[in-house]
Amino acid sequence: MDNFKIPVEVDPTEDTEWNDILREKGIIPQRPPSPTEELDNMLEEAVRKQHENRLENKDMDELDALEEEEDEEFLNFYKQKRMKQIEELTKKQKFGSVYPVTKPEYKEEVTDASMDNFVFLHMSLSSNLQSRLLSALTSQLASKFPEIKFCEIPANRCVENYPESNCPTIIIYHNKDVIKQYVTLMQLGGNDAKLADLERVLVAVDAVKDSDKRLLSNQEDEDLEEERKMRFVKKSVRGRSNYYDDEEDDDFYD
Numbered sequence: 001m002d003n004f005k006i007p008v009e010v011d012p013t014e015d016t017e018w019n020d021i022l023r024e025k026g027i028i029p030q031r032p033p034s035p036t037e038e039l040d041n042m043l044e045e046a047v048r049k050q051h052e053n054r055l056e057n058k059d060m061d062e063l064d065a066l067e068e069e070e071d072e073e074f075l076n077f078y079k080q081k082r083m084k085q086i087e088e089l090t091k092k093q094k095f096g097s098v099y100p101v102t103k104p105e106y107k108e109e110v111t112d113a114s115m116d117n118f119v120f121l122h123m124s125l126s127s128n129l130q131s132r133l134l135s136a137l138t139s140q141l142a143s144k145f146p147e148i149k150f151c152e153i154p155a156n157r158c159v160e161n162y163p164e165s166n167c168p169t170i171i172i173y174h175n176k177d178v179i180k181q182y183v184t185l186m187q188l189g190g191n192d193a194k195l196a197d198l199e200r201v202l203v204a205v206d207a208v209k210d211s212d213k214r215l216l217s218n219q220e221d222e223d224l225e226e227e228r229k230m231r232f233v234k235k236s237v238r239g240r241s242n243y244y245d246d247e248e249d250d251d252f253y254d
Contacts, residue, residue, distance in 0.1 A: 096146035098122075098138050101153040110151055114173035118148045118207035123155040125167035130185045130193070134168045137198055144214055148207055172205055180205050 023030055101109045101121075110119050122138055124131045135152065142150040155162040155169060162169075170182040180201065182188060188197045196216045202208040208215065 094146065095149045096143055098142050098150045098152050101151045103157055106158065110173060111176055113149055114176055118205065119173040120148055120150045121171045121173065122152040123158055123167065123169040123171065124152050125155055125164055128167045129191060131168040133191065133193060134185065137193065137195055140195055141198055145202065145208060
């Protein structure tokens with residue numbers, strides 16, 4: 001009679017103290033996390049990471065300006081990290097201009113040179129409008145991103161009977177492999193291709209980080225943001241002015 005047991009039905013989804021005991025002993029499964037609780041945890045984690053990485057894309061001047069606002073040890077960590085990045089980038093900045101290449105030099109100056117660098121090759125045609133435009137743009141890019149090797153070779157000297165309609169052709173090498181290729185500038189704006197269009201290509205192949213302050217597109221974004229702030233300030237000032245004008249009008253009529 002002492003061993004007689006009465007079966008008891010248990011709803012494992014209920015949040016009761018008895019169910020907690022059963023879960024602890026492994027008799028019933030653990031409750032699945034609440035979708036709301038899971039979402040709250042995800043949002044909390046996203047906010048935490050955003051706060052921790054708030055200095056990630058700041059340059060040295062911006063970090064110096066935060067000395068009174070940020071914890072000194074935390075700020076120094078990012079300063080040292082940024083200094084290391086600057087030193088590494090400086091070591092890589094060994095080019096700075098567009099290098100003319102001949103066919104016999106191709107393997108050494110282009111393929112082999114891409115082992116530790118990104119190499120941007122322009123297969124050119126002097127009579128082609130887009131090719132002349134690309135020559136001008138790559139000259140600017142080469143001085144702006146001296147860690148990337150920019151080369152140019154006449155297309156018909158590189159590949160015999162290369163179609164003129166394929167000019168200009170862009171070939172980007174890294175680690176001795178072709179990682180990107182464009183035939184004409186059609187995908188990059190055609191005759192209206194801009195420096196920012198080519199910068200986006202460099203970002204896409206990871207030759208330049210999208211947070212790089214040298215990027216024209218980043219500067220344009222910053223200018224746009226500054227313009228938005230100025231518009232907001234002007235609007236706020238106008239709003240306050242109207243408010244005071246209204247008050248004065250009210251006083252006048254009183």
